[in-house]
Amino acid sequence: MPDVDHVANGRPAEGRQRLRCDVLVIGSGAGGLSAAVTAAHLGMKVVVLEKADVFGGTTAYSGGWLWVPNAPHAIAAGRGEDVDGPKTYLRHILGNAYDSGMIEGYLEAAPRMLDFFERETEVHFNPGSGVPDFYGNVPGAATGWRSVVAAPYDGRLLGGLLGRLRRPIAETTLMGMGIAAGQDMRMFLSATRSLSAFTYVSRRLVKHFRDLLFHGQPVQLMNGNALVARLLRSAVDAGVELRTGAAVCELLRDGQRVVGAAFTSGEIRHDIVAGHGVVLATGGFPHDERRLREQLPHVRSGTPHRSAAPETNSGDGIRLAEAAGGHVSGRMAQAAAYAPVSLVPRTDGSVGRFPHLVERGKPGIIAVMASGRRFVDEGGPYYDYVREMIAATPEGEPAVSWLICDHRFIRRYGLGAVKPFPIPMGRWLRNGYLTRAATVPKLASRCGIDPTGLQRTIDDFNRHAARGDDPAFHRGTTPYQRVQGDPDHKPNPCLAPIVDGPFYAVRIVPGSLGTFSGIVTDVDARVLDGEGQPIPGLYAAGNDMNSIMGGYYPSGGITLGPAMTFGFLAAESIARDAAEHQDHGSKENAV
Incomplete structure (x- = not known):
């Protein structure tokens, strides 16, 4: 690994605490945690830094849905499809914004990503068998089996991490209890009209209040909360180091290569050297007022934009990427x-x-x-x-x-x-x-x-x-x-x-x-510079990465599906790059 004293953009790092890892992930939503878990399973030492005092980002507020045609769940149920179906659908929705390389790379990798998490981790999903695409009158649209949702999770299995999990938006819950889309919500809406629904809801409420009494917070985790909890459990099981209250202020470089980051925790500044790669996954810019004015015409016209994403998602990852030579797409149909x-x-x-x-x-x-x-x-x-x-x-x-x-x-x-x-x-x-x-x-x-x-x-x-x-x-x-x-x-x-x-x-x-407009990457989630060349050592996932949907919203789950997939692909790319450098070094030593 490079020496931290020589990589802080040419400035000495005297007096700073010095930390080391193989992969540094900045942000703890689905994109960041999927990269962290995958990298750890590939044998790398991983650290996750989260600016907020809780883990989960926008994912913890979400419905926990992923749009993944030909998911293992669909294949197992005999509901697989020719890949031309989703490609046709997306071509009609995205038009000129259809990027065949990114879309087809996603359609190939997303089922593989799900298979990895289902087999190797605590992350599990239920199929959205009856969840249609948004635009049913468009060729290639499906009436179901292209979505999966995070399976509910018992928060007690998180141990002490449960108190560091971002809770859902309070007003979307029932007295703090999350309600899942589909059958769960139908039961709640029918509780005064059906005995079976009343019984179901009564049992859920009794368990909820018992959990509050004995644990001080809800433990029946649903939706995006369940997804983050499962990813956190998997990260801990894989040996990932997780830190909250760590605000990254600078990327460290050795020439053009990104080799780590400087962050503050309390009043202490740390340098952390990442020997193989840094993944940006800080949730886009939904609360960066300057960039909102640049990207959203209604904000320039005087109408405030009120994002439901966490207020800590203020564009940090995008600014870090730009400082390292990356750039943000200005060609989205809509930036949010x-x-x-x-x-x-x-x-x-x-x-x-x-x-x-x-x-x-x-x-x-x-x-x-x-x-x-x-x-x-x-x-x-x-x-x-x-x-x-x-x-x-x-x-x-x-x-x-x-x-x-x-x-x-x-x-x-x-x-x-x-x-x-x-x-x-x-x-x-x-x-x-x-x-x-x-x-x-x-x-x-x-x-x-x-x-x-x-x-x-x-x-x-x-x-x-x-x-x-x-x-x-x-x-x-x-x-x-x-x-x-x-x-x-x-x-x-x-x-x-x-x-x-x-x-x-x-x-x-x-x-x-959240936001769609983000850092331009390739299909391996490598951040690209203005000439379209990868910036060595730097990756992006989640809403920090430019949306592969071109600023359109063709179906539910088109944010979390790519977030987890490109986090997964970033980790695979980092591992390949590390192996190639190791092989190259071994050959040089042999010579």
């Missing part, structure tokens, strides 16, 4: 993974960010602009909601919309942070998060919406929704939309009139689940 967000007042004075991913597809809700007019298929992909909201905003005005529903809807499905019956909604009315009125015009006036426009929109919507039709936006006509709806509601699971007062509204602003 858009999602509609509502701002949630909290008792401690902070403001939460609730991502609206689920209830928009249920029957009996619409989204409107200040004019009172609809602008989007409410049950469609969350990415489209924000994109269309921004497009519908008059020039010079802030981008904002409202989700509107009636009393039947909010008590049946909830609305954002407001939970369904029997959970009270009083505090949300008192703190201003939720607006209520006896009539549609009064609700409009309280929200700043045109009353005549909103009444006209609802009257028109109701007339068609009663028959299960939506001539304006064709809601409920694709498999994804129908899965998002209520299968017990007929004739269209996504449509019902809004008629039972009082009426309710929640204000929606542009947000995201």
Whole structure:
């Protein structure tokens, strides 16, 4: 390994603590942890540095889904497919942004990555057999078997690390308990309507409160929380050193090669030399205001961007890569993974960010602009909601919309942070998060919406929704939309009139689940310079890496799937490079 005294960009490192490893991973989401676990299994000494005081990054907030066509789960169930299917689908969605090398490399490696984790680690998944691609009317779209989700996990198996796991967004939980998409959520939504669902939910709640009593925190881990927990357990089992509160401030170089990093922990600065490679996986730039202004037109126009990602994701990895000669793509269709967000007042004075991913597809809700007019298929992909909201905003005005529903809807499905019956909604009315009125015009006036426009929109919507039709936006006509709806509601699971007062509204602003625009890499996750050449020793994964989807959002799981896959590929590439250098050194010594 190089001597740290000679690699700190030409400056002496006297007085600093000196650490060494083979692979240094910066960031602890799915991309970083997958790289760390894989590298450790390949025989390398690995250190993970996390700036926050908890592990998990955006992954811990996520649904824990990965888009992986031909996953081992699908093959085992006899549901494998010709790779031309997903390639055709992506070509139609991505258009000129389709990068055959990156896409085809991903489609080949992702199933192999899953197979490795299922066989060698504590990371396990359940198949998304009924989870469709977002755009079911596009050639190559599938109605299921292209997704997997992290299997639930008993947090007690993490031991002391459980207290250092980032918890889910509080408002997306039920009293701190995570609820998984699919059957788990359906049971909770049906708890007051079905004895079997009531029994299921009662058992979950009893166990949850028992866990709080004996462990002081939830231990039934779901979704992205379960994925991070499984990766952490696997990392510890493989001998990975994990550090929180470690903010990387500089990459160390020996000529053009990146050979480590300087980081601060408390007030102490450390240099850590990584003999084989450094992987950047710090979660992109969802809270880097300068870069958001550069990359997002609505931010330049004066509309703030409210990402649901952790606030510690502030573009550190991207800045480090740029300082080492890397560059960020400016050719994304959209620079962020858009999602509609509502701002949630909290008792401690902070403001939460609730991502609206689920209830928009249920029957009996619409989204409107200040004019009172609809602008989007409410049950469609969350990415489209924000994109269309921004497009519908008059020039010079802030981008904002409202989700509107009636009393039947909010008590049946909830609305954002407001939970369904029997959970009270009083505090949300008192703190201003939720607006209520006896009539549609009064609700409009309280929200700043045109009353005549909103009444006209609802009257028109109701007339068609009663028959299960939506001539304006064709809601409920694709498999994804129908899965998002209520299968017990007929004739269209996504449509019902809004008629039972009082009426309710929640204000929606542009947000995201993270960023798409990132560091340009090759298919081995090696960071490329402005000439397209790899920067020796430097890799990127997760949202630090430029999205292979070109700034589009074709299906759920297109962030975590590539994050884990390219973390896995980065570790494999580092191991190959290390072996080649060792072979080369052995030959030179022999000569």
